[in-house]
Amino acid sequence: MPKISDSPKYKDIVCPFCSLHCDDIELDVEDNKIFVKSDINESCKKKFEQNNLNSITTISSQLNGKSESFDNAVKQSKKLIKNSNETVILNTSADVNITRELLTSTSKVNGIFDHINSETFLKNIDIYQRKGFMSTSLSEVKNKSDVIVLFSNNILENYPRLVERVLAPDNSFSIKANKKKIYVIGDKKNNIKQNLKKDNRIKYIDFNLRDTSILIESFITKSNETSLKENIFNELLQSINTSKYLTMCWATSEFIKNDNCYNIISAISEYVVSINETSRAACLPLAGNDGDVSNIQTTGWLTGFPSRIKFTGNYFEYDRDLYHANSLIESNKIDLVIYVNSISNKKLVLNNKNKNIIVGHPTTKYNIQPDVFIPCGIPGIDYKGLIFRTDNVVTLPLEAIKIPTHRSAQEILRRLVN
Amino acid sequence: MTTIHLKNGHVFDPTNRIYNKKKDIFVQDGKIVKSLKKKADQIINCTDKIIMPGAIDLHTHIGGGKVNIARLMLQEFHNNSDRDYDLTADFVPSTLKTGLQYIGMGYTSCFEPALLPMNARQSHAEMADIPFVDKGGYALLGNDDYLLSMISRGAHQSEINDYVAFILKASQCIGIKVVNAGGINAFKFNQRALDVDEQSIRYKITPRKIVNVLARAVYELGVPHPLHVHCSNLGVPGNFKSTIETIKAAEGLPIHITHIQFHSYGDNGDRKFSSASAEITEYLNKVPNLTCDVGQIMFGQTVTMSGDSMKQHKNHKHAHPKKWLCMDIECDAGCGVVPFKYRDQSFVNALQWAIGLETFLLAEDAEKIFLTTDHPNGGPFTSYPHLIKLLMDKTFRDDLLDRLAVDIKEHTILKDIKREYTLSEIATMTRSAPAKILGLKNKGELSVGSDAYITVYDKKLNDIEEMFAHPSHVIKDGILVVKNSVVQDYIWGKTQVVRPEYDVSIEKKLNKHFKKFNTIGLSNFVISNDEMSEVIGSDVNVNDCLRKRIS
Numbered sequence: 001m002p003k004i005s006d007s008p009k010y011k012d013i014v015c016p017f018c019s020l021h022c023d024d025i026e027l028d029v030e031d032n033k034i035f036v037k038s039d040i041n042e043s044c045k046k047k048f049e050q051n052n053l054n055s056i057t058t059i060s061s062q063l064n065g066k067s068e069s070f071d072n073a074v075k076q077s078k079k080l081i082k083n084s085n086e087t088v089i090l091n092t093s094a095d096v097n098i099t100r101e102l103l104t105s106t107s108k109v110n111g112i113f114d115h116i117n118s119e120t121f122l123k124n125i126d127i128y129q130r131k132g133f134m135s136t137s138l139s140e141v142k143n144k145s146d147v148i149v150l151f152s153n154n155i156l157e158n159y160p161r162l163v164e165r166v167l168a169p170d171n172s173f174s175i176k177a178n179k180k181k182i183y184v185i186g187d188k189k190n191n192i193k194q195n196l197k198k199d200n201r202i203k204y205i206d207f208n209l210r211d212t213s214i215l216i217e218s219f220i221t222k223s224n225e226t227s228l229k230e231n232i233f234n235e236l237l238q239s240i241n242t243s244k245y246l247t248m249c250w251a252t253s254e255f256i257k258n259d260n261c262y263n264i265i266s267a268i269s270e271y272v273v274s275i276n277e278t279s280r281a282a283c284l285p286l287a288g289n290d291g292d293v294s295n296i297q298t299t300g301w302l303t304g305f306p307s308r309i310k311f312t313g314n315y316f317e318y319d320r321d322l323y324h325a326n327s328l329i330e331s332n333k334i335d336l337v338i339y340v341n342s343i344s345n346k347k348l349v350l351n352n353k354n355k356n357i358i359v360g361h362p363t364t365k366y367n368i369q370p371d372v373f374i375p376c377g378i379p380g381i382d383y384k385g386l387i388f389r390t391d392n393v394v395t396l397p398l399e400a401i402k403i404p405t406h407r408s409a410q411e412i413l414r415r416l417v418n
Numbered sequence: 419m420t421t422i423h424l425k426n427g428h429v430f431d432p433t434n435r436i437y438n439k440k441k442d443i444f445v446q447d448g449k450i451v452k453s454l455k456k457k458a459d460q461i462i463n464c465t466d467k468i469i470m471p472g473a474i475d476l477h478t479h480i481g482g483g484k485v486n487i488a489r490l491m492l493q494e495f496h497n498n499s500d501r502d503y504d505l506t507a508d509f510v511p512s513t514l515k516t517g518l519q520y521i522g523m524g525y526t527s528c529f530e531p532a533l534l535p536m537n538a539r540q541s542h543a544e545m546a547d548i549p550f551v552d553k554g555g556y557a558l559l560g561n562d563d564y565l566l567s568m569i570s571r572g573a574h575q576s577e578i579n580d581y582v583a584f585i586l587k588a589s590q591c592i593g594i595k596v597v598n599a600g601g602i603n604a605f606k607f608n609q610r611a612l613d614v615d616e617q618s619i620r621y622k623i624t625p626r627k628i629v630n631v632l633a634r635a636v637y638e639l640g641v642p643h644p645l646h647v648h649c650s651n652l653g654v655p656g657n658f659k660s661t662i663e664t665i666k667a668a669e670g671l672p673i674h675i676t677h678i679q680f681h682s683y684g685d686n687g688d689r690k691f692s693s694a695s696a697e698i699t700e701y702l703n704k705v706p707n708l709t710c711d712v713g714q715i716m717f718g719q720t721v722t723m724s725g726d727s728m729k730q731h732k733n734h735k736h737a738h739p740k741k742w743l744c745m746d747i748e749c750d751a752g753c754g755v756v757p758f759k760y761r762d763q764s765f766v767n768a769l770q771w772a773i774g775l776e777t778f779l780l781a782e783d784a785e786k787i788f789l790t791t792d793h794p795n796g797g798p799f800t801s802y803p804h805l806i807k808l809l810m811d812k813t814f815r816d817d818l819l820d821r822l823a824v825d826i827k828e829h830t831i832l833k834d835i836k837r838e839y840t841l842s843e844i845a846t847m848t849r850s851a852p853a854k855i856l857g858l859k860n861k862g863e864l865s866v867g868s869d870a871y872i873t874v875y876d877k878k879l880n881d882i883e884e885m886f887a888h889p890s891h892v893i894k895d896g897i898l899v900v901k902n903s904v905v906q907d908y909i910w911g912k913t914q915v916v917r918p919e920y921d922v923s924i925e926k927k928l929n930k931h932f933k934k935f936n937t938i939g940l941s942n943f944v945i946s947n948d949e950m951s952e953v954i955g956s957d958v959n960v961n962d963c964l965r966k967r968i969s
Binding site: 011012014023024096097100125128129130131132133134135136137138139140142143144165166171172173174244245276279280282296297298300301302303304305306316317318384385386388392393394395396397 | 481483485486487489490491493496504505506507510511512513514534536537539540543544547563605606607608620731734737740741742743744745746747748749750755934935936937938939941942945949952953954
């Protein structure tokens with residue numbers, strides 16, 4: 001058992017794993033193993049400490065599931081790239097610097113670049129590409145927002161510390177923190193289960209999120225057309241109408257399966273815009289945890305577009321429909337996909353009709369064996385990096401806290417395409 | 419490193435009072451040298467060429483959250499049909515295109531004027547991806563809750579100075595800017611306007627007080643660039659009075675009023691909108707320690723982006739196309755992105771165009787006024803050559819005035835102004851003067867020992883706009899990066915910063931504040947030099963302060 005020292009070696013470490021990117025993590029590293037010392041949610045702790053698994057450090061590159069040297073994996077990948085007529089490079093989780101490299105790599109292979117969550121984040125961008133939008137950021141919500149309406153069935157699963165760090169903090173600068181009102185609207189049972197700490201400021205309201213547009217319309221007309229009980233609806237409406245700084249918060253990923261996803265987030269946004277004619281209110285859409293915001297921002301400043309870009313020679317073009325990677329993969333229209341999955345180890349769904357290369361987190365899961373798997377280091381664990389927080393405003397530094405056992409995704413990509 | 423000999427050129431180097439003098443310039447190891455010991459690797463015949471230092475844009479929105487929002491918001495203006503590598507619109511170019519276009523026009527240094535400390539890492543990462551040019555940023559203060567609460571509780575000026583110096587270091591900036599002092603913050607508390615002597619509801623302090631303490635802090639710290647001020651009441655008819663009051667708020671200390679065109683409006687006439695350029699320039703001409711940039715508007719589509727969320731929210735009703743975004747940012751500031759089309763059929767827009775030109779032409783000293791369009795707020799920076807022609811060619815200017823779709827001749831004195839800018843004045847306002855006011859050592863000049871940032875224009879081109887749009891050669895860091903008007907290999911510039919001294923005990927106070935109220939810790943707010951070069955991608959160059967801090 002390694003000795004864990006009393007004073008942590010690292011303070012104020014940024015967590016790379018969810019888009020809140022909490023930066024108050026204290027940890028110790030002994031024998032190149034991480035021990036989280038902060039009193040934080042177990043699931044957050046686990047994400048750091050899973051990097052201590054022997055399987056992470058010992059896993060090597062693989063060809064069709066069999067261990068192979070890195071050089072041979074690169075050689076085989078280069079062969080697949082050379083033989084490919086249409087290559088997709090799919091960002092499935094990366095920070096700013098890996099995204100920079102992804103775009104360079106895609107341009108070198110004349111490929112198509114996309115992010116795995118683009119279908120979701122394009123819905124948010126759609127709002128300000130089509131109409132007005134009032135938004136806010138985490139510290140404003142913490143310090144100024146007196147009424148918060150959160151639409152979610154399981155938001156705390158994806159953003160475990162959202163309540164303690166942002167929505168219901170101990171201290172607020174401009175208002176009395178203990179007077180805040182937080183309404184969590186969605187699957188009440190699940191939301192209560194997830195939020196372990198009891199907090200009188202938080203009220204859970206059972207509601208089918210599919211009907212969110214109707215709820216918003218009811219707020220506008222001041223007439224309850226929803227399944228909510230009158231007293232609950234009236235309390236909610238009263239709180240909204242008397243708020244000094246209302247925040248409406250949601251994760252579009254929770255609405256994406258509804259065919260009225262855009263209508264829902266658009267209705268919330270328009271309502272918030274209308275409130276601002278006389279009072280103050282703002283939206284806080286929460287981004288995905290796969291480096292979505294880093295992808296949007298980096299690709300945005302380098303190309304002018306958020307994703308779905310095709311490079312050809314010295315030229316690139318954006319087409320939201322034509323270069324939608326998931327749709328291209330599903331319809332067997334491409335012959336090679338390079339997944340770059342440096343932070344998350346969520347299961348990747350590969351299509352056996354095309355060749356697959358994964359440059360990924362050592363514990364990346366997949367449904368079928370890829371042709372090539374090359375493990376890479378994790379920014380924020382093995383390598384330094386930069387990552388955008390969910391609110392699109394704050395970018396945080398990722399530290400290298402371990403001695404890396406795998407090459408960085410950037411280095412691997414450079415080897416594959418040069 | 420290759421050596422370069424610019425032979426027999428017509429040199430304009432205002433710092434050394436050299437105006438149109440036949441001279442040779444020699445370059446070695448990135449510097450201008452007196453002579454070369456052997457024949458230069460590259461000899462450029464400059465017999466028909468004009469040689470100036472590389473140009474400096476001291477106010478251009480090229481990096482940060484609001485710029486990227488605009489890029490993504492307005493992608494329909496990125497032209498997919500044109501088979502060039504980069505198709506982004508000129509008013510919201512990608513980082514790559516920004517660098518290519520600036521260097522292609524002979525600009526070698528550009529400064530982002532609204533860098534939010536909380537958004538600094540993004541701004542620097544974005545600017546690091548702009549090739550060729552040196553970059554820098556002015557940290558936005560004056561709407562952050564921390565400073566306002568300090569002022570409100572009557573904190574000593576020295577404590578404020580410590581805070582300002584800390585922010586410069588933490589956000590890796592070269593100057594301090596204030597936007598609508600206190601107004602952005604007041605908007606978060608639902609205040610919709612804040613005049614210079616009006617108290618904010620929350621902090622009970624006035625914009626005058628905020629401008630005063632910040633101007634004093636910048637001065638006492640010895641920061642070369644004066645407080646960069648976006649005044650209250652942007653765009654409001656009659657706002658020239660509050661502009662003058664804002665200048666007075668500095669109490670004689672150095673102050674730079676930015677995009678002054680947007681703050682030089684009277685409210686006379688049937689339309690209650692008139693030019694106050696005469697009043698403003700009269701003040702500019704007589705008041706020492708006062709400088710400005712113009713923020714000239716150009717007709718056509720653009721996008722307005724500003725930290726001034728109070729005014730941008732009000733302006734969203736004029737959005738073209740009808741979409742916009744406003745944001746409250748981290749108890750630090752705000753932002754508003756509103757696309758806009760300046761139309762010469764519009765009386766207001768046409769008069770704005772004339773007011774900008776009047777301001778340029780009535781300002782007597784080219785060292786006190788700088789050439790900007792507040793890119794992209796008044797128009798894209800790519801319109802600078804056109805703007806230079808407007809200033810240098812009265813006939814051209816008058817013709818355009820005559821051809822405006824709306825007749826504003828009774829409302830502007832433009833036709834009565836005979837002045838035409840000289841090449842020497844253009845060189846001053848785009849080279850030597852911005853270098854001086856930013857404290858950029860060895861830049862904006864062609865002295866021996868200066869950094870070899872040089873632009874060579876083709877004198878044979880009859881059209882001055884064409885000449886300034888496409889210099890024949892540009893040298894950056896001693897490397898020929900543009901040759902015969904064609905961009906050569908990519909190089910990457912540095913980030914220019916200043917580092918005034920401060921009492922580190924301010925960090926203890928801030929650390930406590932951050933822990934309690936912010937959503938990131940102080941240590942992650944600070945950007946180190948190592949992070950700049952190793953992770954963000956831009957090396958830092960620390961410029962000297964004017965003096966040791968006063969208090």
